Amino acid sequence: MPGSKFSSLKSHNLKKPNMIPHGNKFVRRHDLTASLRLYIAFMALTARAMGTWGKITELSRQFMISRTFVYMLANTLHETSLTVFGDNVSKPAIVEELPYHYMLSLRLEGRCSIEAVSTIMKRFEIPNASIGSISQYLQHVGSLL
Known part of the structure; x- marks a missing residue:
C-alpha cells in the first residue's frame, strides 16, 4: 500500500x-x-x-x-x-412567487440597493431575503432579458 x-x-x-x-x-x-x-x-x-x-x-x-x-x-x-x-391546506402558487415580485419591485421601481431590498424583506419576514438569494435571482432575471 x-x-x-x-x-x-x-x-x-x-x-x-x-x-x-x-x-x-x-x-x-x-x-x-x-x-x-x-x-x-x-x-x-x-x-x-x-x-x-x-x-x-x-x-x-x-x-x-x-x-x-x-x-x-x-x-x-x-x-x-x-x-x-401542520395545516394540510395547500397555499396557492402565487404566494410562492410573491418574494420574487417584491425583489423586482423594490429593485426596479423603488431603486433600492440589494442590501436595502434584503433589509426590507427581512423586516416583513418575506422568505428568500438573503443578499445572496436576491443577487442570484436578479442576475438570473437579467440574463433572460
Whole structure:
C-alpha cells in the first residue's frame, strides 16, 4: 500500500474495516440506525427551540458526525413534522412567487440597493431575503432579458 493515496490510513485508528474510504466521499454508517438519527434530529430541534447553546456540537462529537449532518437531520425532521402535523391546506402558487415580485419591485421601481431590498424583506419576514438569494435571482432575471 505504500505510495497509494490511502497509505496514511495506518496512522488513523480506524476500528472498523468498513470505515476505510473506497472512493466515495461519504460512507453510510450502519451504526447510526433510523432510531438514532431520529433521536439526533429531535435533540437538535429541541435545542434550537430552547436556544440551548452548544448542543449541535455536542451531538456531533457524541456520535462522531459533522454538525452539517446534525442540521440536515433536524431540518428533515422539521419539514416532515410540518407535513404530518401542520395545516394540510395547500397555499396557492402565487404566494410562492410573491418574494420574487417584491425583489423586482423594490429593485426596479423603488431603486433600492440589494442590501436595502434584503433589509426590507427581512423586516416583513418575506422568505428568500438573503443578499445572496436576491443577487442570484436578479442576475438570473437579467440574463433572460
